Amino acid sequence: MGKIGLTLLILFALMAVCSFIPPWIDPMYQPMTGVDPEISQSTGPSLRHWLGTDFMGRDILSQLLAGARVAFMVGVSAAFMSIFLGTAIGMFAGYTGGVTDTLLMRLADMIMVMPTLLVVLILSSLFGQLNIWTIVLIIALFRWPGVSRVIRAQTLSLKHRPFIEAAKVAGASHLRIVFRHIMPNVLPLSFLYMTFRVTSAIIIEAALAFLGFGDPGTVSWGMMLQWVWKTGHMFKAPYWLLPPGICISLITLSFYMLGRAMDEVLDPRLRKEEEAG
Amino acid sequence: MALLEVQDLSIGYRTKKGYLQAVDGLSFVLEEGTSLGFVGESGCGKTTVGMALMGLLPPNGSVSKGRIVFEGRDLLKMGEEEMRRIRWRKIAMIFQAAMNALNPVKRVDKQIVEAILTHDSQKDEEEAMKEVEGLFQLVGVPVERMRDYPHQYSGGMKQRAIIAMALACKPRLIIADEPTTALDVIVQDQILAETRNLQREFGISIIFISHDIAIVAEVCHDIGIMYAGQLVEYGPRDKVFESPGHPYTRALLASYPTLTGDKKRLTPIPGETPNLIHPPEGCRFCDRCPGAKGQCKKESPEWIEISPGHRSLCHGSP
Amino acid sequence: MRETNLLMNEMARPILSLEKVHKIYRTKASLFGRSGMEVVALSNISFTIERGDIFGLVGESGSGKTTAGRLMVKLEEASSGKIYLDDVEINALRGRALKGFRRQVQMIFQDPYQSLNPQLSVLDTISEPLTVHGIGDGESRQELVRQAMKAAGLSPAEDYLHRYPHQLSGGQRQRVAIARAMVLKPQLVVADEPTSMLDASISAQIFNILLEMRKELGVTLVFITHSLAAARYLCNRLAVVYRGNLMEMGPADTVIQNPCHPYTQALIDALPKFGDCRDVKPYGTLLRVDSEAREVTGCPFYPRCRKAHRIKCSLEIPPLREIGDGHFVACFYATPGSRGEARSDDACFYGT
Numbered sequence: 001m002g003k004i005g006l007t008l009l010i011l012f013a014l015m016a017v018c019s020f021i022p023p024w025i026d027p028m029y030q031p032m033t034g035v036d037p038e039i040s041q042s043t044g045p046s047l048r049h050w051l052g053t054d055f056m057g058r059d060i061l062s063q064l065l066a067g068a069r070v071a072f073m074v075g076v077s078a079a080f081m082s083i084f085l086g087t088a089i090g091m092f093a094g095y096t097g098g099v100t101d102t103l104l105m106r107l108a109d110m111i112m113v114m115p116t117l118l119v120v121l122i123l124s125s126l127f128g129q130l131n132i133w134t135i136v137l138i139i140a141l142f143r144w145p146g147v148s149r150v151i152r153a154q155t156l157s158l159k160h161r162p163f164i165e166a167a168k169v170a171g172a173s174h175l176r177i178v179f180r181h182i183m184p185n186v187l188p189l190s191f192l193y194m195t196f197r198v199t200s201a202i203i204i205e206a207a208l209a210f211l212g213f214g215d216p217g218t219v220s221w222g223m224m225l226q227w228v229w230k231t232g233h234m235f236k237a238p239y240w241l242l243p244p245g246i247c248i249s250l251i252t253l254s255f256y257m258l259g260r261a262m263d264e265v266l267d268p269r270l271r272k273e274e275e276a277g
Numbered sequence: 278m279a280l281l282e283v284q285d286l287s288i289g290y291r292t293k294k295g296y297l298q299a300v301d302g303l304s305f306v307l308e309e310g311t312s313l314g315f316v317g318e319s320g321c322g323k324t325t326v327g328m329a330l331m332g333l334l335p336p337n338g339s340v341s342k343g344r345i346v347f348e349g350r351d352l353l354k355m356g357e358e359e360m361r362r363i364r365w366r367k368i369a370m371i372f373q374a375a376m377n378a379l380n381p382v383k384r385v386d387k388q389i390v391e392a393i394l395t396h397d398s399q400k401d402e403e404e405a406m407k408e409v410e411g412l413f414q415l416v417g418v419p420v421e422r423m424r425d426y427p428h429q430y431s432g433g434m435k436q437r438a439i440i441a442m443a444l445a446c447k448p449r450l451i452i453a454d455e456p457t458t459a460l461d462v463i464v465q466d467q468i469l470a471e472t473r474n475l476q477r478e479f480g481i482s483i484i485f486i487s488h489d490i491a492i493v494a495e496v497c498h499d500i501g502i503m504y505a506g507q508l509v510e511y512g513p514r515d516k517v518f519e520s521p522g523h524p525y526t527r528a529l530l531a532s533y534p535t536l537t538g539d540k541k542r543l544t545p546i547p548g549e550t551p552n553l554i555h556p557p558e559g560c561r562f563c564d565r566c567p568g569a570k571g572q573c574k575k576e577s578p579e580w581i582e583i584s585p586g587h588r589s590l591c592h593g594s595p
Numbered sequence: 596m597r598e599t600n601l602l603m604n605e606m607a608r609p610i611l612s613l614e615k616v617h618k619i620y621r622t623k624a625s626l627f628g629r630s631g632m633e634v635v636a637l638s639n640i641s642f643t644i645e646r647g648d649i650f651g652l653v654g655e656s657g658s659g660k661t662t663a664g665r666l667m668v669k670l671e672e673a674s675s676g677k678i679y680l681d682d683v684e685i686n687a688l689r690g691r692a693l694k695g696f697r698r699q700v701q702m703i704f705q706d707p708y709q710s711l712n713p714q715l716s717v718l719d720t721i722s723e724p725l726t727v728h729g730i731g732d733g734e735s736r737q738e739l740v741r742q743a744m745k746a747a748g749l750s751p752a753e754d755y756l757h758r759y760p761h762q763l764s765g766g767q768r769q770r771v772a773i774a775r776a777m778v779l780k781p782q783l784v785v786a787d788e789p790t791s792m793l794d795a796s797i798s799a800q801i802f803n804i805l806l807e808m809r810k811e812l813g814v815t816l817v818f819i820t821h822s823l824a825a826a827r828y829l830c831n832r833l834a835v836v837y838r839g840n841l842m843e844m845g846p847a848d849t850v851i852q853n854p855c856h857p858y859t860q861a862l863i864d865a866l867p868k869f870g871d872c873r874d875v876k877p878y879g880t881l882l883r884v885d886s887e888a889r890e891v892t893g894c895p896f897y898p899r900c901r902k903a904h905r906i907k908c909s910l911e912i913p914p915l916r917e918i919g920d921g922h923f924v925a926c927f928y929a930t931p932g933s934r935g936e937a938r939s940d941d942a943c944f945y946g947t
Contacts, residue, residue: 162710166775169668170724171697180723184714318794319765432656461655462821463881466865488794491945494869518870532799533944534828536851536866543828545799549764 002261008254012247016072019065029059031066031219042237052239054224055231064243067221071202071251074136074220078201081140083194086147091186093148094155095178105152108145116142116204124213132215135208139201147193154186195259199252206248221248278349280449280482281307281330286343288322288329295554299325301506303343309449312476312483314493314514316529317503320550323486324373326503327454330484331370332360347450366396369443371453378439379427385438386413386423393445412441417471433464440468444475454486469495490529494518499586502526505551505561512587522581522589524566560592568593608682609643610815611667611783616640616676618662618839636662638839638895639676641915644832646782649809649816651826651833651847653862659839660819664785667817668702669693680783698728701776705788707768711760717749718756721775728779743774746811748804766797770804777808785817790825802829823862824945827851832921835859838895841915845922854878855918855929857903858896872943894926902928 022029028036036049039057046052051060093104120138124130130138158164159182167177208214209222210229221244228234228241288300300322307313315323328334330345332352345352347368352360372378380388386409393405400408413420416437427435436456443451453472457465473496476483487493493500500517502510502525510523521527528546535541548565551557560566563573570592578592618637637659644650654660665671666678669685678685680700688696701724704710711720721740725731731739741752747770749755760768769789776784786805790798806829809816818829826833827847834844835858843856854860860878868875882901893909894900900908907927915925 162704162706163712165670166702166704166710166772167712167723169670169697169700169702170775170779171694171727172723173727176727181712181715185712318796463655463861463865466867469867489867490795491867491869495867514869529796530870530944532796533869534824535943536824536827536863536945543799543802545803546796 002258005254005257005261008250009258012068012251012254013072015065015068019062019069022059022062022065029062031058031063032217034058034062042231042233042240044237044239051243052237054227054240055233060224060240060243063219063224064221064247066219067224067244067247068251070132070218070220071205071247074132074139074205075198075202075251075255078136078139078143078205079194079197081136082143082197082201083147083190085140086144086193087151087183087186087190089144090148090151091155091178091182094152095159095174095182101152105149108148111142112145114142117207120204120208121211121213124208129216130213132205132218135205135215136201139204143197143200147190147197150189150193151186154189155182158182158185192259192262195255195262199255202248202252202255221245279306280309280348282344282346283330284344284346286326286329286345287341288325288334288338289341290335291337291339292554298553298556299338299506300329301556303508305501305508305511307450307482307484309482310476310480311499312485312497313499313501314485314487314497315501315503316487316490316493318488318529318550320505320553321503322506323503324454327370327452327484327486330452331364331368332357333370362396365392365448366446367448368450368452369446369448371439371443371451371456373455374459375436375439375456379435381427384424384426385430389438389442389445392442396446408445409441412444415444415475416441417467431464432460433468436460436464436468437471440472440475444481447479448481450482450484452484452486455488456485457492458487465492472496490533502529505556506553507561507590509562509590510588512583516584516587520583520587522583522587523562523591524568524593525562526589528565528567560590608646610646610648610681611817612641612643612679613663613666614641614677614679616663616666616673616678618659618666618671619674635839637666637673640836640839640841641676642834642841642844644783644815644817646815647809647813648832649805649818649830651830652817652819652836653821653823653826653833654836655821655862657838658836660836661787662839663836664702664787664817664819667783667785668700669696670702694728698724698779699782701779701781701784703769703772703776703784703786703789706792707765707772708760708792710772711768713760716757716759717744717763717771720760720771721778724775724779730779739778740774743778744771746777746804746808747771747774748800749774765793766800769793769797769801773801773804773808777812777814780812781814783815783817785819787819788821789818791821798825805829823851823866835862840895840912841923841925842896843922843924843926844915845919849919849922853919853922853931855922855924855931856896856926857881857900857928861899866945868943868945870944875943904928 023034028034036053036057036059039053041057042053042055043049044052049059049061051064054060054063089104093101116139119142120135123138164177164181167181172180205214205220206222209220210225212226214220214223224244228237234241284304286300286303287298290297290299303326305313315326317323325338329340340353352363379385386406389409389412390402390405393408394400394402409423410420413423418434418437418441422430422434430438457468460468469492472483475481483496485493485497494514497514499512500514501508502523504525510517510521510526517526518530521530528544531544532546534543546565551561551564559574559576560578563569566573572592576592578590580588580590582588616637617639620634620636622632622634640663652660652663666673672686680696685696718737718740721743722736725736725739730736744750744752744755749767749770763771790801793801802825805816808814818826820826830847832845833847833850835842835850835856837858843850843854843859850859851863854863857880861881864877864879864881880901882899893911894903894913897903897908904927913925913927915923917923918929
């Protein structure tokens with residue numbers, strides 16, 4: 001399963017990298033501003049435009065490639081930030097215990113039950129269109145609780161293991177124990193969760209863009225879907241509708257597959273050797 | 278006819294790194310009413326033997342050759358259905374850490390009753406409960422504790438309950454794999470004594486598997502020493518201890534401390550156990566053997582008879 | 596031969612002493628109505644350990660021996676009582692003084708599969724204490740690590756330095772743990788059942804390594820174990836603990852050949868033995884079935900003791916009193932047991 005996921009991801013990564021090529025070939029291929037002087041409406045696939053053009057005559061393929069770039073950016077940054085926060089808070093809460101732990105976990109609970117999408121919608125309706133990075137930040141701020149619970153649980157179970165006690169007896173400070181002994185044993189789990197977070201970040205961004213709350217200056221797959229819908233081309237231009245939709249589904253699937261495959265890799269290392277007896 | 282006769286049994290596991298030869302060419306005979314102990318360190322194959330006898334090898338394990346003849350019939354040739362009927366009724370097993378095998382949400386007496394009824398549908402619950410009472414008295418658990426839950430039992434009591442369960446269907450053979458490892462010394466001693474008594478009274482045959490020679494010595498008539506998947510010495514308990522034939526047996530005995538008299542330096546065995554995925558051609562112990570000769574590395578040793586019933590798998594003289 | 600004799604003559608000051616150490620664990624009240632219970636892990640324990648001793652703390656599960664070990668390395672604090680390392684009371688230690696303490700006292704844990712960080716290589720694991728205390732630099736640290744590994748039998752060091760725990764056997768892991776404990780050249784090392792998860796022949800290796808290291812470094816060892824036989828092999832003095840109470844204490848050979856407390860005698864009777872044991876007579880101090888008394892105010896061993904007096908032993912706690920040279924017993928009716936003539940060709944061996 002991991003191999004399929006990895007292959008797909010490499011494909012998408014290639015797409016993202018290639019997104020720089022079309023505008024370089026000809027400015028008319030610029031996803032946002034490129035306008036084909038001869039076309040000013042949505043047309044089907046042709047030799048000049050392999051996937052056709054959108055309602056303004058912009059090349060769909062370059063938009064698709066740019067969207068891949070955005071998906072990775074948004075997905076990976078949001079995931080990375082939320083994991084970073086979640087791991088730090090989870091380790092801190094788990095190791096410290098007591099009142100701090102309880103307070104942090106209650107905070108996590110409160111945030112966890114808030115629907116991220118709704119909050120962003122409300123915020124953008126209050127503050128107008130949001131910048132893509134603001135969106136990434138908000139996703140990160142609302143998505144750390146899930147990870148932190150898991151990391152906290154792992155920290156709790158590690159805290160009492162003999163090798164941690166050995167570090168204490170050797171004289172290691174709490175800080176050293178957390179960073180040198182607990183963190184390396186918790187990071188594999190963090191990375192695993194990161195793959196899941198990427199999928200949710202991409203979907204949230206796509207949903208926001210689709211609903212019209214995304215960053216209007218950024219071309220993302222969700223944004224493409226919004227344009228299709230808004231300009232009434234949903235049933236008229238499958239060459240425009242299908243590619244972004246399929247891409248969103250596939251990239252989410254591939255990250256998920258990767259995550260599941262990583263799950264297997266992590267387990268045997270943590271289990272002790274079974275004797276054949 | 279002997280109760281159990283194992284002939285040239287070989288068992289292996291499919292692992293990611295290759296085929297692991299866990300047991301190689303094991304042969305022994307168990308007469309009715311006697312007890313046999315398998316002693317060896319981790320990785321020697323003794324637990325695998327126990328599981329194979331019960332037909333409970335894990336999915337990646339398989340018997341590559343040999344016969345297990347119980348009451349005249351080859352268990353390896355039996356179907357799963359027949360094997361199920363033999364399991365528990367004729368052969369019962371006490372697993373390692375068996376205390377954890379008790380269902381924590383059911384009363385102990387009910388669990389044993391269930392075991393009885395599953396294997397003898399002709400009994401009714403009342404009869405079974407009476408039998409359980411008798412069993413508890415036999416194994417030394419106070420009858421008034423019968424209706425408790427497992428977590429209310431101490432470690433020793435749980436182990437006794439497991440023994441009661443194994444005896445419930447009056448099997449002819451019990452296979453006990455490290456049944457006392459998790460218990461304290463005093464409780465262990467009591468349980469071993471009770472095992473001896475039960476064995477004498479009811480003539481049950483026992484196969485006792487342990488890493489500790491001393492424990493096996495307390496309970497068994499005959500001893501089999503296992504090393505790297507092979508049986509390397511076999512014989513009556515006293516003879517094996519008095520005049521051990523195999524260098525491994527001697528080395529093993531020398532790693533146990535004494536309690537009285539002069540303190541001799543314990544002599545550990547240098548080196549490590551061989552890789553069973555690519556077992557060595559000759560004797561498996563020769564790398565660590567003080568008396569190894571050139572022949573040992575190249576040729577597999579044959580059985581030497583040291584005295585009637587006592588044999589050793591070694592090139593050298595005993 | 597006893598190297599300890601030389602050391603003991605040189606320094607008469609005890610290195611570790613426990614005074615009336617009491618440790619209680621409270622279980623939290625659970626949701627289902629069970630109110631918080633108190634478990635007394637150690638009950639007013641007092642004893643001293645001399646520099647250079649190998650001191651055995653022998654007991655079954657629930658005896659409190661592991662708790663005592665943890666208190667000695669300050670993994671936990673005593674509920675009351677005092678513990679002195681070299682005349683310094685350790686309970687009050689903080690900051691720099693605490694760090695200094697940590698340099699002098701180390702521990703070897705029971706489970707070799709859990710006591711090493713799976714993400715750290717052997718080199719990292721053993722040099723951890725050096726890094727923590729800022730000793731030496733990269734190169735000199737490696738040298739110290741190599742020395743420790745050699746002493747622990749991990750030679751040639753090259754073969755092991757860059758391996759990870761999951762690539763090592765149980766015996767090898769335990770040797771890494773020993774090297775880690777010894778690399779700081781501490782004054783006191785507490786070994787908590789270091790061989791209970793290892794095979795007999797590997798255990799023998801570990802015992803010999805501990806003996807060697809003690810000879811080389813002059814470190815004092817506290818050996819916590821459930822095996823009297825192992826304690827006899829390694830230790831020059833031992834103490835028998837039962838349910839948080841010291842039952843008997845004294846020179847190892849004396850306590851084992853001449854046990855005076857009914858519990859010690861019961862332990863010796865219960866040891867599985869093999870070989871020529873015909874002449875071994877049991878002490879027979881254990882009741883077949885525990886008597887009904889559960890909540891005991893007197894001697895903790897009363898419910899199982901055949902020799903106990905119904906009134907005196909169930910109401911009064913017997914104090915630890917000296918009955919011989921350095922030999923202490925906590926029993927009103929201690930009768931010096933004896934194994935008869937010590938057989939010099941001891942053909943009777945004991946399991947661990």
